[in-house]
Amino acid sequence: MRASLGVNPWSVLYEGLALRTSLSFGVISAVVGVSVLLLWIPLRQRPTFGTAANIVVLAFASDLGLALIPQNLGLPARLGLLAGGVLLNGLSVAVYVGARHGPGPRDGLMTGAAARTGRSLRFVRTVIELTVLAGGWLLGGGVGAGTVLYALALGPVTQFFLPRFAYRSAAERAAGPRASRSRASRAPR
Template identity: 75%
Template sequence: MRRLPQLLIGLALYGFSLSVMVRASLGVNPWSVLYEGLEQHTSLSFGTISAVVGVLVLLLWIPLKQRPKLGTIANIIVLAYSSDLGLSLIPEHLGLPARAGLLVGGVLLNGFSIAVYVGARFGPGPRDGLMTGVSGITTRSIRLIRTLIEIIVLAAGWLLGGSVGIGTVLYALTVGAITQFLLPRFAYRGNDAQRERTVRAGVAQRDARQYRTVLRRPPRPELGRHAQGSPGDE
């Protein structure tokens, strides 16, 4: 029962972490650079743009034969609301020390939140699904495909006016390690535990059958005992 709350909390924290990094004004992750760039050319909010981009990316799943799951849809909706909420709560035009603190805190929270919602195992978000889908049809590594996609997104966002800075570099260098470190602590293992219980039950049943078979066997005659009255004894 904890998986769904874990998914929603993780996504809400992820969206909030994006708003924290935006308010730091020291550079954001590649997709947020794109959202910021589009925000400057439309009347839509940051969160709304993230949802629109998420839906457009989801359409690219069709030729990739990817199927959205609950986590995919929740990713689009929850991120939009939580990021806009964070931007409405965090003040703008802060001093450099405060902005540096927001940047570090935002990156840490982002890595933590990814581990939380990915660990719930409700399916990938639109952007992650695009990455795995392209990797599947091209037989290229996920790392390579992700790097190429994020370079394209980053370049497009920068050309549109999105903020690229030290925060972008810090995010690229650290968030993967943070997520990798925390993910085992939040990964849902329900299926693994069920499989383990099934295997143990099967082993126990096998051992019980073997034990019953041994009990039903007739006793073997003792070897080495000579029959009485054998020839040559007279």
């Protein structure tokens, strides 16, 4: 948001909803996160501690980040925030999904849809991000070049990092690279 080059698609949705309610950005993030959990039902996903922690941490971190990061930065700083935001978000999704303690609502939607459809994580996440972007834009949320970059890049960045940070059990580690390749071949792409 502070890059002022276009927020991520979910933030476009939150902005659109904020224009129509009196709720803060962080509260809307939490409400939407809980609502997305309903989409897990047909995907046979189940919330875990990591899911609940994601909702709470993301809501507070959003409001904290907006309070701490100054507005009206120069273009180089804004470009750095945009590029860093996309890369770090893809990395963070890969790290906590790979930890196997439960994905957040949006990430469970991604992993569940990828598992049910057999499509790659990058494809599923890109479709989700573009759909949310369209909904947020229709509600009046702001869209910029960074929004489009994020929508198109998050899925591929997440898929790139996930195999590098996925938790492997002791049995998987003992079996060596062959077991990793076998498990990777069954994982959603």
